Amino acid sequence: MLTKLLKNLLLLSVAIGGSTVYAADLLVKVLSHKGTPLTDMVVYALPLEGQRLPQSTEKLVIAQANKTFAPYISVAQRGNSILFSNKDDITHHIYSVLGENKFDFVIRAGKQVRQKIVPSAEEILMGCNIHDWMSGYFLAVDTPLFTKTDSAGIAILKVNQPGKYSLVIWHPQMQEQTDKISREITVTGANSSHNIQLNNVMAEIPDQKNSDGFDYLSTY
Amino acid sequence: MLNTKCCISFLSCLISCTQLGAVEFKANGIVDFRLSHNDTSTSYLQGGYGKFSSDSSAGIALSQIGGQFSATWDSGVSANLVLNGYSEEGESRAGVTEAYVKYKSLPSASGYRWENRTGLFYPHISLENRAFAWASVNTLNSSTLNTWLGEEIRLLGSEIKLTRLGKMHGDPYDVSLTTSVFGNNDPAAALLAWHGWTSSNRQTFWGQARAFPQGPAQQTGQVLEHQDSVSKPYLELDDRLGYLVQLDWRQHRKGHILFGYYDNRALPFIVENGQYGWDTNFAYASAAWKLAPGLQLSAQYLAGTTLMQMPSGEDVVNNSYSSAFVALSKQLDKHKFSVRVEEFSVTDRDQQVRDNNDEYGRAATVNYTYRLTKPWFLSAEYSVIKSNRPSREYLSQPAKLTEQQLQFAARYFF
Known part of the structure; x- marks a missing residue:
């Protein structure tokens, strides 16, 4: 609630002109084709003028919890590894079989597995070969400037280097004409806000639930 | 003999599979305690025409103790053994119901996956018996259709299943094609012919023989005098493989x-x-659909024929048969209500007047289940079966009969 309030205040301050700070906040609001806020949309900014940005130190953990990938969508800077952490009391068999980054491993209850992602990897669809309803996405980006929208559809990127950037929106269920929505922007050092609205309806997001609702089914 | 062979090959598979990487052992199962009150005739399990598993109102019975044991290697290979047993009315028995090695591939980049089961296994027809050790999920008694599958249909062979995974094609559905070749199911449908459709949770074990009602055709000098008084569903008599296809x-x-x-x-x-060999074939269709959260509609239909002849080629039993049910199940928090209605028939198409297998019947089942704790389920179930079976008159019973059963169960899954 407090975060929401602060964000709204920030929105307001951006709207009335903003202040000149060295680290500019890039506030991005992602809206559906009907104008409603969209949660968990990946937002990132790619430097277009060779701005030198420090490598992201964010540790990416993808949990297997309640037989789901948590979170459903993860994003990290290219070259980082993923730590898979099985919080369930059962075994999972995680795989990625599409694209350049193929891997599979069995992860027992309560265990962790670190998986290196090849540098050329971009979008990775992950599944579990034991629980077919489980699916998750991972996006590797060429920038440390990445995040996901919150429940109000808002994402904030803190940009230290002024210049031109490509602001990109991505979600696996987007049904736009291109794979991603991108917009060229110029960061001057002042805060700025950008509203990005999708043109088409999003495809249904899989809810990663076993439809049976019974815990003792034979899956052998 | 066959049992020993099966066990040896199963064990040798297990041993050779130890080369396949890290292994995980799992044991799951069910313990099912029941108290029942029955208004019926001698149970089909005792060689009578009674359509339920019990014909008395005895004390608490261990209606099912089932365990499924698996060893799964990281490579996708698993060895699986399912044992079932019961202790009811002074009789305790246990046996193997399934034993097979399975391989499940990873999906390919084009979104297809294949699986193989080799050994002794159920075809995946039943939408009811999906819990551990083939226990029924929503009701205590399986439908007549699935009770028959548990009694006379088992595949000793190999199955290949190819699945197109929708999530890798952007589709909200998966499609699978399964083909199996199998042996050792030549007498299938003999018990269906002679005791008709039944409803219980009892499965036959590998190698088990089951008695059936003896009529005038079994008497000396009659057409079935050489038929044993028990039927053994899992025999190979002609060295010809059968097949199954499923979409x-x-x-x-x-x-x-x-x-x-x-x-x-x-x-x-x-x-x-x-x-005897029984040339048995049937087609089937099953559907389960979630109408609303917690509300599921399911239905199954099976229809087929069977033929059994004298060595001279004269038809002894030539039957067509069908069974269908529609069930509705509603879950409300820890409570689950299920109702099921069924219709079944056997049509005797041969000329053997002393062996009339005709049957027509309807059944209804109402079940209430309360989930006491995570693994404990308490159930009350009422079942009624109305049927017309002229062969009951061979045993001086009325052809038209209404049978009822009231059961209380405590089921524990682990």
Whole structure:
């Protein structure tokens, strides 16, 4: 609630002109084709003028919890590894079989597995070969400037280097004409806000639930 | 003999599989305690015509103790053994119901996955018996259709299943095609012919023989005098393989529809030690659909024929048969209510007047289940079966009969 309030205040301050700070906040609001806020949309900014940005130190953990990938969508800077952490009391068999980054491993209850992602990897669809309803996405980006929208559809990127950037929106269920929505922007050092609205309806997001609702089914 | 062979090959598979990487052992199962009150005749399990598993109102019975044991290697290979047993009315028995090695591949980059089961296994026809050790999920008694599958249909062979995974094609459904070749199911449908459709949770074990009602055709000098007084469903009599094909459609989070065809391709005029080959085939369709959160509609239909002949080629039993049910199940928090209605028939198409297998009946089941704790389920279930079976008159019973059963169960899953 407090975060929401602060964000709204920030929105307001951006709207009335903003202040000149060295680290500019890039506030991005992602809206559906009907104008409603969209949660968990990946937002990132790619430097277009060779701005030198420090490598992201964010540790990416993808949990297997309640037989789901948590979170459903993860994003990290290219070259980082993923730590898979099985919080369930059962075994999972995680795989990625599409694209350049193929891997599979069995992860027992309560265990962790670190998986290196090849540098050329971009979008990775992950599944579990034991629980077919489980699916998750991972996006590797060429920038440390990445995040996901919150429940109000808002994402904030803190940009230290002024210049031109490509602001990109991505979600696996987007049904736009291109794979991603991108917009060229110029960061001057002042805060700025950008509203990005999708043109088409999003495809249904899989809810990663076993439809049976019974815990003792034979899956052998 | 066959049992020993099976066990040896199963164990040798287990040993050779130890080369396949890290292994995980799992044991799951069910313990099912029951108290029942029955208004019926001698149970079909005792060689009578009674359509339920019990014909008395005895004390608490251990209606099912089932365990499924698996060793799964990281490579996708698993060895699986399912044992079932019971202790009821002074009789305690246990045996193997399934034993097979399975391989499940990873999906390919094009979104296809294949699986293989080799050994002794159920075809995946039943939408009811999906809990551990083939226990029924929503009701205590399986439908007549699935009770029959548990009594006379088992595949000793190999199955290949190819699945197109929708999530890798952007589709909200998976489609699978399964084909199996199998042996050792040549006498299938003999018990269905002679005791008709039944409803219980009892499965036959590998190698088990089951008695059936003896009529005038079994008397000396009559057409069935060489038939043994028990039937053994899992025999290979003619060295001919049968086959099964099945198409599954799984709509993600909504439901499951499947169609299939079974043919044991048995030669109907073979007889060994009183056990005949029965040329049995049937087509089936099953569907389960989630109408609303917690509300599921399911239905199954099966129809087929069976033929058993004298070595001379004269038809002894030539039946067509069908069974269908529609069930509705509603879950409300820890409570689950299920109702099921069924219709079944056997049509005797041969000329043997002393062996009338005709039957027509309807059944209804009402079940209430309360989930006491995570693994404990308490159930009350009422079942009624009305049927017309002229062969009951061979045993001085009325052809038209209404049978009822009230059961209380405590089921524990682990």
